[in-house]
Amino acid sequence: MPIDPSAVGTPLPPVETTYTDRDVILYALGVGAEASDLHLVYENGGLRVLPTFAVIPAFPALAGLGAVMTFNPMLLLHGEQRVVLHHPIPASGTVRTEPHVSAVWDKGRGAVVVVEADSYGVGGSLDGEVIFSNTFTTFLRGEGGFGGERGPSGPRNVPPDRPPDAEVRDRTLPQQAALYRLSGDLNPLHIDPQFAALGGFPRPILHGLCTFGFVGRAALRALCDGDPDRLRAFAARFAAAVYPGDEIVTSVWREGQGRAVLRAATGDGTVVLERASVTYS
Amino acid sequence: MPIDPSAVGTPLPPVETTYTDRDVILYALGVGAEASDLHLVYENGGLRVLPTFAVIPAFPALAGLGAVMTFNPMLLLHGEQRVVLHHPIPASGTVRTEPHVSAVWDKGRGAVVVVEADSYGVGGSLDGEVIFSNTFTTFLRGEGGFGGERGPSGPRNVPPDRPPDAEVRDRTLPQQAALYRLSGDLNPLHIDPQFAALGGFPRPILHGLCTFGFVGRAALRALCDGDPDRLRAFAARFAAAVYPGDEIVTSVWREGQGRAVLRAATGDGTVVLERASVTYS
DSSP: OOOOGGGTTOBOOOEEEEEOHHHHHHHHHHTTOOTTOHHHHOTTSOOOOOGGGGHHHHGGGGGGGGGTOOOOGGGEEEEEEEEEESSOOOSSEEEEEEEEEEEEEEOSSEEEEEEEEEEEEESSTTBTSEEEEEEEEEEEETOOOSSOOOOOOSOOSOOOSSOOSEEEEEEOOTTHHHHHGGGSOOOGGGTOHHHHHHTTOSSOOOOHHHHHHHHHHHHHHHHSTTOGGGEEEEEEEEOSOOOTTOEEEEEEEEEETTEEEEEEEETTSOEEEEEEEEEEO | OOOOGGGTTOBOOOEEEEEOHHHHHHHHHHTTOOTTOHHHHOTTSOOOOOGGGGHHHHGGGGGGGGGTOOOOGGGEEEEEEEEEESSOOOSSEEEEEEEEEEEEEEOSSEEEEEEEEEEEEESSTTBTSEEEEEEEEEEEETOOOSSOOOOOOSOOSOOOSSOOSEEEEEEOOTTHHHHHGGGSOOOGGGTOHHHHHHTTOSSOOOOHHHHHHHHHHHHHHHHSTTOGGGEEEEEEEEOSOOOTTOEEEEEEEEEETTEEEEEEEETTSOEEEEEEEEEEO
16 A cells, blocks of 8 residues: 555544643643743633644544555654634633545655644534644655656745844753653654664754744744734744754744744754744734 | 641541653653653653652642641641652552641641651552652641640751762753643642732742752762662752742762752752752662
């Protein structure tokens, strides 16, 4: 069962996830929220949920990919991520995520497999409504050449040729990945030096989705006065690994009409997240 | 129902607590474990449990104190803590904690109430055995003068008059209390500036039991080659508040025969934990 373009449209098994305010706070700390961000880390003060938390309840749904195609999970890279917020995320609750394969592309060196997943409220005031949607774009190294189409290419969300309108600096912790993984992605690549070496890295790397959370939080501060409910969508492409302890510098270019493009680099200038866009109100 | 010395011996309601390896890792990060301490933060590599984790499943049992005496919880200070390890703590499982009031003393300005609690394994290889014991010594400000005995006094575990045999330095994170509280002690004093002000502090303070965990971890490194199973008992008295971000400097004096006394101070020399002792093998 190699990569098969006819998998497009195939639903993956739905996943139901229940989370508490403790999970919401743990996630916020995992992506760099500070103790003074009471609305993000304190359950008694009107806890708000970071929009990028949307990836957490949906992430387990990706495991269903193994049911429709076989590949070596050690060769899977997270290529791009997009979240769309249809409602503010409740501070606790149950969501049901319904994923399907939405695209399969043959890039020669590898295959691109895109999974889209809508997450519905179960119970509560948003029962049956789509609260958020995720698009996970994975790159399977060495799995190309199956005769499929290459898919769309060309630059999107390229920053304009002017200095950024805002720049947000965050320092990740040496234990950032150890903390972030408690939100559910236990891939040993992010903590075990031996696994990191097998993956070709000198030491464990930060989760791409942790960087995604840091940059999403930077976008909130630069564009939305820190208000999680004002972010409507955030998409980005992972360009290089961040190591725990690195600085993440997010550059923001406003494009008007509630839209901006972003790029994030580590302190030494290595671009780690590119072609990023947010829409906001 | 003021403080009543006849409460001594009264059992408090037992509490059953189930914890997972995620809770164990979250606690370890909460008391300063590093990402490279794989035995403390990585579930796949033979996860070990810090001995001071013993306070976590037992802590909820303290709430039962309200059933046998009334006091203003805002005036409760955590005075001393002792843990005794009868077995290495399993990396996950269920324990049943059986607490009782073991002493009530009248200190004039306040009352001292001591709760002892044995925690038994439920299921697993330690079913029915005492795994660890806690002694929580609380000081109730303003609740003295009820005509009780003063109880024992006089210095214990005073360091000898020579330089320490070892000194261990740890830096707490600005978000240390926000992280530690996810292990169960959600007292707003440790995150909410308004509550901290009500308690007479300029900003939220670190949990005493978080400091206890830092110092216990320091003792493991100084005395037990970092091996959690070699620590048999750890007792300490809380002397002053630590603020998140502070350095904790633990001084260790070996006394021979698997015994040492300790003292911990912040970077500016304020003693925060005193009259501390550990026994180890």
